Amino acid sequence: MKKHFTQITLLSGLLVLATTSGRAADSTQGAIDFRESVMTTFKWYVQPMGAMTKGKIPFDAAWFKSRADGLASATRLDVSEGFPQGSVGESEAKPEIWDNWDDFLSKYQRLQDEAIKLQQVAATGDEAAMKEQFGKTAQACGGCHKKFRNKK
Numbered sequence: 286m287k288k289h290f291t292q293i294t295l296l297s298g299l300l301v302l303a304t305t306s307g308r309a310a311d312s313t314q315g316a317i318d319f320r321e322s323v324m325t326t327f328k329w330y331v332q333p334m335g336a337m338t339k340g341k342i343p344f345d346a347a348w349f350k351s352r353a354d355g356l357a358s359a360t361r362l363d364v365s366e367g368f369p370q371g372s373v374g375e376s377e378a379k380p381e382i383w384d385n386w387d388d389f390l391s392k393y394q395r396l397q398d399e400a401i402k403l404q405q406v407a408a409t410g411d412e413a414a415m416k417e418q419f420g421k422t423a424q425a426c427g428g429c430h431k432k433f434r435n436k437k
């Protein structure tokens with residue numbers, strides 16, 4: 286009985302060790318995965334609106350609105366969690382992010398504000414206004430990428 290107990294204690298001790306060291310090793314890559322997934326989610330919603338704005342596909346107010354709703358929801362995620370101090374790793378993030386953290390956060394705030402406006406404008410079905418506000422939203426993406434993302 287005593288031997289059994291010791292084995293279990295030892296085993297759970299090892300499990301705790303494995304979990305914590307695993308977490309430490311994963312944290313940077315986990316954060317990178319998170320932020321890149323959020324960015325990929327943005328792209329999913331933005332692409333069709335971009336194509337409609339440029340006239341590459343026919344304008345469809347209901348489809349546009351559903352994309353604007355999705356984007357507004359996605360920008361509610363706190364992407365800053367995906368950018369722990371110095372987490373460049375094998376990513377396109379520039380180290381300047383952490384030297385200009387407040388600017389980085391304000392650029393994200395700008396995207397959140399523009400995406401909410403886009404959702405409101407899209408609810409009206411006014412094509413010209415939707416395209417105009419889409420332009421401002423896309424500029425909020427580009428404004429941050431220009432300063433803080435290395436393009437491959």
Ligand code: HEC
Nearest residue numbers: 321324327328331376377378392393396425426429433434
């Ligand atoms: C506050 C800054 C910021 C804003 C705003 C922003 N991005 Fe990004 N984005 C980044 C950074 C930094 C990277 C590089 C991240 C990396 O490589 O880990 C990136 C990467 C990406 C990627 C590549 C993801 C990958 O898997 O490598 C896509 C796609 C993307 N962004 C789309 C968008 C779209 C669309 C918007 C607007 C709706 C947007 N981003 C707004 C900072 C931003």
